[in-house]
Amino acid sequence: MTINKVNTHIVPIEFEYHAPGSLDEAVALLEKYGEDAKILAGGTDLIPHMKQRKTEPKHIVNIKKIPELACIEETPDGIKIGALAKLRAVELSPQIREKVPMLSEAAGSIGSVQIRNLGTIGGNICNASPSADMATALMALEATVHVYGKDGAKEYPIAEFFQGRSDVSLERGELLTGFTVPYPPEGAGSAFEKVGWTTFDIATVNVAAVLTLKGGKIDHCSIALGACSPAPIKVALAEEILKGKEPTDEVLEEAMEFVAACVEPRKRWRRAPPEYRRRSSQALAMDAVGRAVEQARRHQ
Amino acid sequence: MEIEITINGRKRRFDVEPNKLLLNLVRDELYLTGTKYGCGIGECGACTVHLDGEAVLACMVLAVDADGRSVTTIEGVADGDKLDPVQEAYIEEGAIQCGFCTPGFIMSTKALLKENSDPSEGEIREYLKGNYCRCTGYVNIIKAVQSAAKKMQG
Structure with missing residues (x-):
């Protein structure tokens, strides 16, 4: 095991911190800094990675000040879940529990309450860990991914989002904004x-x-x-x-x-x-x- | 960077580097050393604090990210010399041995009892699974949570 052989007391790297208040501002920053920038959402992966110098971004773009990214709402096409929705919110949301209970079950299986109070559904997907529980659940539910970039919004099936281990199909300056999880057919059973x-x-x-x-x-x-x-x-x-x-x-x-x-x-x-x-x-x-x-x- | 955080009910201003962790701000700048550094990677729960009322891990939150928000640490739980019912219950049930994990456990227990005033043993175990105790074991801790729940119901 390689766990905790390094100093995890501090974040040993220096970076410039940005907290954009709108999607357009965030996208402009991501476009400007490209590879040098990392998005901070829940931080439960990013912060430990920075502590261990697995990633050393020069710019951190905290997207938590963008209010519309944390929504969970019912739409005609399915449940819309913002990328910033906390795993704990996905677990406890009455709408998700009623319409797509398996997603709530999968969210509740992740880490501890403290982790789920920080970690977000978008972060779980964007880190593209092969073992991300939200990813497997959203694949089975055939969710649609919403991405925003300088050319505006686009969407595609979640299966096309993953390019491989730790790699997702986000271009420079693009940001995952959320998902639409279609309602499973009437009478469906599901499990995680x-x-x-x-x-x-x-x-x-x-x-x-x-x-x-x-x-x-x-x-x-x-x-x-x-x-x-x-x-x-x-x-x-x-x-x-x-x-x-x-x-x-x-x-x-x-x-x-x-x-x-x-x-x-x-x-x-x-x-x-x-x-x-x-x-x-x-x-x-x-x-x-x-x-x-x-x-x-x-x-x- | 200039930030403002309400810590244990008091608004405070800080000038911090962006890479400063909330845990280190609380411990090193305010000397609120009840919140512990355990593993630093989100496994042990010793650094649990409440951020806007929710239990989170202070070792994984940047201080700048807490700007404009409110933080409660273990030092903000008691009312002067009068202990919180959860703290009393932990002492009475012998749920403390070395005490290193206790602040984290108490912060998680507070969050649990706020959401669920009468949790079952299973619910307690599930909720507290992000807090590790390496000496006294979990039996007395669960008793303490149950006893605190009773106390708080009056």
Whole structure:
């Protein structure tokens, strides 16, 4: 473990601090300083990284003074969640709990209350850690990402946002402003599962599932897997197998083989070896899909 | 940078470098050393303070980020010499041994009881999982939280 072998008492690097009051101001700063600038949202990743000199930005752009970025509201297209919404707010929001309970479940599984009071949903995504719990949940929910830059606002599916480990498709001067999480189909069941070294730890593997039943057979089906490849992925092959079938143990087991097959081993995998991830991704996906099926049955 | 933070109910002005952490501001400039530096990476909860009423980790917040906001540390919990019911409960239940983690635990407990006046054991364990105690163990701490909840309900 490399944890805490460095001095984490102070932030040992010097930087210029900016706290823009509007999106346009923030974007202008990001455009001007490019690679030299880092966005400060919750700070739960950035500050420890700066302490350990993993990143040494010359400019910090604190976006917390931009009020519209912290919203959580229902729109006709789905629930709109600002990038600055705290993980704790996502966990406790009555709208999210009612419409997309799995997202609330995933948010509540992250770190501790203190971490969730600081950390934001946008930060969890923009750090592009393969194990980010919000990323896996938003992938399964097929969320749309909203980005703002000097050319104005644009949006695209979250799957296109991840470019790989710690890499997202933000251009110079662009800022993630939030997400639209479409309402799952009527009667949908959903579940989020993860395993880490401790309940406090980041995920070694996480899985999110959303599905509906039609006449006892799986109709809509979406499964996402995190921490097993450079970015969270949708397990399309498993989804295809499950669609149109009754969720018997045999069918589920067959589909789960494809989940395990998605594990892309990395050279240095500190937390767990590939075989552990294969087996636990299979088991967690089984649990998640099983729980989602039960929920969907209750909704019928 | 000039900033203004309300600390334990008193407005204070500081001139700080942007890389100064809230934890170090509170400890080194104000000598409010109840808030502890434990791990520095958000794992142990020893530096828990309330920022605008929410429990957060002072080792992960820049002082400049707290500009215009209000901070409560363990020193702001008691009313003069009269201890807060949570502090009393921790003492009575023997939930303190070396005391290093206690300020963090008390700040988290205060936040918990504000949200949920009658938490179950499971809820207490879940809420306090961001605070580590390495000596006395958690059984007495949970008893203390339950006893504080009773006290506060009257």
